[in-house]
Amino acid sequence: MPVRGIISKVVGPFVTAKNVIGLHMYELVRVGSEGIIGEVIGLSGDNAFIQVYEETVGLRPGEPIEGTGKPLSVELGPGLVGRMFDGIQRPLHVLQGMAGFFIRRGLTPNALDRGEKWFLHPTAEPGSKVSGGDVLGYVDESPVVKHKILVPPDVKGVLEYVALEGEYTVEDDIAEVRWGGERICVKLMHSWPVRKPRPYRYKIPPDTPLITGQRIIDTFFPVAKGGTAAVPGGFGTGKTVLQHTLAKYADADVAIFVGCGERGNEMAGLIDEISELKIPGTDQSLLDRTILIVNTSNMPIAAREASVYTGITIAEYYRDMGYSVILMADSTSRWAEALREICGRLEEMPGEEGYPAYLTTRLAEFYARAGRVVTLNGEEGSVTVIGAVSPPGADFSEPVTQSTLRLVKVFWALDFALAHKRHFPAINWLTSYSMYFDSMKNWYEKHVTSDWVKVREEAMNLLREEEELRELVALLGPEVLTEAQRLTLEMARMIREYFLRQSAFHPIDAYSPPDKTYHMLKLILKLREKMSDAVERKVPLVELLSLPIVEEIARMKILPYDEFKKSVEKMNSEINEQIGRLIEKVIRGEEA
Amino acid sequence: MKSQYKRVYSGLSFSTVKEIKGPLLFVEAKGVSFGELVEVTTPTGEERLGQVIEVTEDIASIQVFEGTSDLEVEKTRIRFTGEPVKLRVSMDLLGRVFDGRGRVIDGGPEPIHVDEWNVHGAPINPYSRAHPSEFIQTGISVIDGMNPLVRGQKLPIFSGSGLPHMLLVSQIVRQAKVRGKGEEFVVVFGAMGITADEARWFREDFEEMGVMDRTVMFVNLAEDPAIERLLTPRLALTAAEYFSFEQHMHVLVILSDMTYYAEALREVSAAREEVPGRRGYPGYMYTDLASIYERAGRIRGGRGSVTQIPVLTMPEDDITHPIPDLTGYITEGQLIMDRDLHRRGVYPPINPLPSLSRLMDAGIGSGKTRKDHKQLSDQLYYCYAEGVAIREAAMISGEAGLTERDKLYYNFADEFERRFINQGVYDDRDIEETLSIGWELLAPFPEVELARIDPSLIKEFHPRHGLRRG
């Protein structure tokens, strides 16, 4: 018997119901005579506080509410990849078919298509003992995602039956597990409550960088597979573009983008782009590995609050298949604001700036669902979480930024000053950090080159020196600089302009393979070494800076990888020759 | 307390006002629904509109759009309509002027309507959106060249008191066109809290330029009730959605001034004794503003569009104030007016550096504007930012220490302001002209400095290579 009650109050997306003894916290409820969906977010005596996932205009006190006995859950099975869902996993293309171009309330289509058939390749043997996470078979969900059909986490026993190879819908029984006298049917899909992390065996420390093709990230501030990163920045500093870029180019098996309380046009842009672009190094469409969860700023905020959980639960599901998954949440601040709304309406004691006192706990629970794990079936999988933060007035001392910084290990600080100069990505190289670099050194030395750590340090030192010199100039004027110091400034400028700056919209520059990134930096540092030599031998800096090789270095980022590879040697020798000639000229001048 | 209860039309009528607080009325009533429209009759018989913003089993909280002055607990009558607030829509709205809650104020007859639309609209399904990509030529270089507008975008103007945003809005309305297409924009103007003079100026201006017959205005004046401002932009956007999604027209919506809108929002929040967010504005202001700004856009396969140009004045020119800040977090860029440029006589005083059009990349380039557009604008940005930094440094430490390179940038900054940003109110430059001014300004630089432009484009478009265009 479902618990029934009566609406006693409606204010915005929040409804209070009375006479509801027996409802559970986080239980889904049907609200009003239209039966729109809500979730219990507070209980007190025989009253329940409910957040409603849809528009509440027209609801009246006195209308019924009814419990469903279930918490908010997502459907997990083939048919997720390449699709766009709202915050509570309603497929948006299906909603369009049902209601047209505008979202209407009261529609509850299934997340996974019940009619679609998937070709199952069974791999498990009947008679064997199975438990949660074991692989029963797989279907090709897309050309790049081999969707493993797992025994649901809470099921174990003897495998009585496995379906033959063939086509099945997500609801067909494809296996049967016996546990004592009980028989449990397994289907291609199962559901899982979004607020409950999916189990795994244990976590292992991340040690492999997530290659992003973004030079500043891959060089200075890498995130590990299974790690966490935050991207705070004022409006227009490039959080969304960066996250879109990661969705496109990061080397993950599955990418999940959660558009949480942001713009609709952006999501339209993202889906257009990933439909056209290929996964780097392959001929497969990016759409074939991407899942979009979209609850824009004008869609109900309760569903916005749910969207990050919907996203991370789906991420864990693919992790459990042994994949490396990345999840981008844009923006976690909008989720925190939804929490603040709830806190305000429940008249809970607010913490800083009106956010609930449990803000940090919620954020921590969310980021804790990232990680590199050994799955229930002994495979390795990971979920990398990258959260955008939108601090009011770009003030990083506000609660959401501060709480997040205590939880994540990578901090990409976006900067108004850089953005206004159109220096993108506007990641501030002096304040950003990655706490994974040390544990990943080995990987770099093995997979990129043995002097990676050294090269990286040299470049960073140059940028730090630039900052010191700039302070000096601001204080004493440019006349105080020596020629060598001027060179330092010029070289730092080259690193910024020709290396760090990277256009997300240039067809070649948008993705820089790690090997290209390394050699670009190496060439600039080589140029620096030779130029310092020359400056010591009294070659005028202006002459050095107008060498043709400087222009070549300036444009190497837009060279396609193959061409670049071919010209590295030549550029190296050009550096030697062109600077060598200038040095000779000076020496001859002195002799004459 | 005495309670009268009788049915009028479809709604419920009450006269038991329990309490009046700020713009809010608290009424004892049963069976009221959340969000419904309420008609309030004052003791003197005047009619006002309100909306239910909170409802319990026996009390409805109502925000009264025309304010609560002259209301009293005893003699105020309330009629609940059972319906959300709606706008009567039809093509007959064009050419007409309404007040901030939708009453005719131009002396004409009540327009015939074909339908009634909920003023709160419904969110466009994100899956149904088409990514905006059609360049709108405003004829204004600093917009078209550096921060172009596209159909379906929301691009606000951040202004300050005394800055010429009215002139700019009027110039945009006069000049905006999509090149190669005959389609004209329908203009929907939502005015919140502007002065009667300003409203008159706009109307005469629209009449003079001959756009009034494809314009509809909803005007809430400074002396009009503040809470009505919560309704005005929603009326305007509902009309805009009707024209674009039902009549397949391209609509340009001007909303001015969003600062007064936000202040009305704060007033209601304060009266409800909500925990205030930053500087007293409610915590839900982001979501509320988004429910306005997100109503811009295009539908996949649809022929119409809603483009929004909201105008707001930054209190004390402070861009970190919650009104511009939250707006910037929602809109697709911003055009920022700069008091310093204005003082130096530059019109339009839009500072390109903090300004942004996020849909620029989708809207420009080959086949849309010209293939060199993006890189040229990147280069102009870089040079202007450098030039401004050098100019500022020189103001402190003098011009003596400037190198030859520094001087080039310094001069560029001055010339860029004088020739590129600055233009006449009636100067309608096509995009080729804008781009060629840009190239001319870059001509003094050695080519190695133009690192943001591909050499092939420099060859094709740089004046030094003899191919001057425009």
Ligand SMILES: Nc1ncnc2c1ncn2[C@@H]1O[C@H](COP(=O)(O)OP(=O)(O)OP(=O)(O)O)[C@@H](O)[C@H]1O
């Ligand atoms: N890597 C990049 N390359 C080129 N342009 C970029 C890059 N990153 C950002 N931009 C520019 O900056 C603009 C703003 O970026 P974006 O929309 O990502 O900002 P945001 O931080 O997400 O802002 P908001 O918080 O308001 O959503 C983009 O529209 C684009 O013009």
Ligand SMILES: [Mg+2]
């Ligand atoms: Mg963004």
